[in-house]
Amino acid sequence: MNNKKIYRSFLGICLGVLTTSCHTSSQVRLVVLPDIQTYTRLYPEVAYSQAQWVVDHADSVDFVLQLGDLTDHNKPNQWDVAAKALNMMDSKVPYAFVMGNHDLGKNSNKRDSKLFNEYFPYDKYSRMKYFGGAYEEGKMDNVWYTFKAGGLRWLVVCLEFGPRDSVLAWADKVIKKHPRHKVIIETHAYMYYDDTRMGEGDRWLPTSYGLGKRKDDPDPVNNGEQMWDKLVSKNSNVLFVFSGHVMDDGTGMLVSVGEHGNKVYQMLANYQGGIKNSLKGKSGFLRIVDIDVKRKIVKVQTYSPYRDEYRRGEDSEYLFENVDF
Secondary structure, eight states: OOHHHHHHHHHHHHTTSSOSSOOOTTEEEEEEEOOOHHHHHTOHHHHHHHHHHHHHTGGGOOEEEEOSOOOSSOOHHHHHHHHHHHHTTTTTSOEEEOOOGGGSSGGGOSOOOHHHHHHSOHHHHTTSTTEEEESSTTOOSSEEEEEEETTEEEEEEEEOSSOBHHHHHHHHHHHHTOTTSEEEEEESSOBOTTSSBOOTTOSSOGGGSGGGOOTTOSSOBOOHHHHHHHTGGGOTTEEEEEEOOOOTTOEEEEEEEOTTSOEEEEEEEOOSTTSTTOTTTTTOOEEEEEEETTTTEEEEEEEETTTTEEOOSTTTOEEEOSOOO
């Protein structure tokens, strides 16, 4: 059964359960910024409006997650916009980001993160109080953060586009060193628009890009289903996985049970140009994920600060009940 339809019935009853005007000690608010490549190339004002909305609501936002494709063509003028937008949140609210395929070298044939690390330098972010560590010292390609909210400790693990086996092994060690933290994983490519994880036969697989085509690669890249098998399902404290990248309607949602009986809430959000009904990318939609630990509820909404408009429908607003925190 379509996962969106499973939770649709809850909306009419429970959509108003979590208030947005009062942020209590048992509540957590995550803001998810999907691919911004269309904005950094063509409509910088949209990217700035998203960041400004976060700043204006900083007192109720606990953490921001940007899902990659910060640029469209990995060019300095687009990195300028991306850095200006995210830097607006400096010292206002903790935030994390990952690289997408458009942020790598030409045609994503290699992991060229030179400009990414130039505009989002390790020396800056490693000094942030919520920064935890990196897979490679001096590089922001794969990093982790911690924060406290809702009476819980949280671990955010940021993974590269098509994470290599060695990166997944590193992430597994990081998660296992934080057994009492609730884990949020963000990576650019993981979920597919049909409410499944990315796997064989799907479009836009990391393994179909230049960096993933080598058959005898000693450190191969991984698609969503492989990430689930090798990392996500094996850790009892993983709660969320957020991703972007995939086109069509740019949305997907799946709840899966890991090897230890824990439910993992996996979500795709992508509203860039080329997505159905995206209005040339100027929609500017982001995701608001409101968590009420006491009531065991997670509510997801899709909102555009640029248009001051909520996106309605079962793929854009839904609610999870009886979440085990």
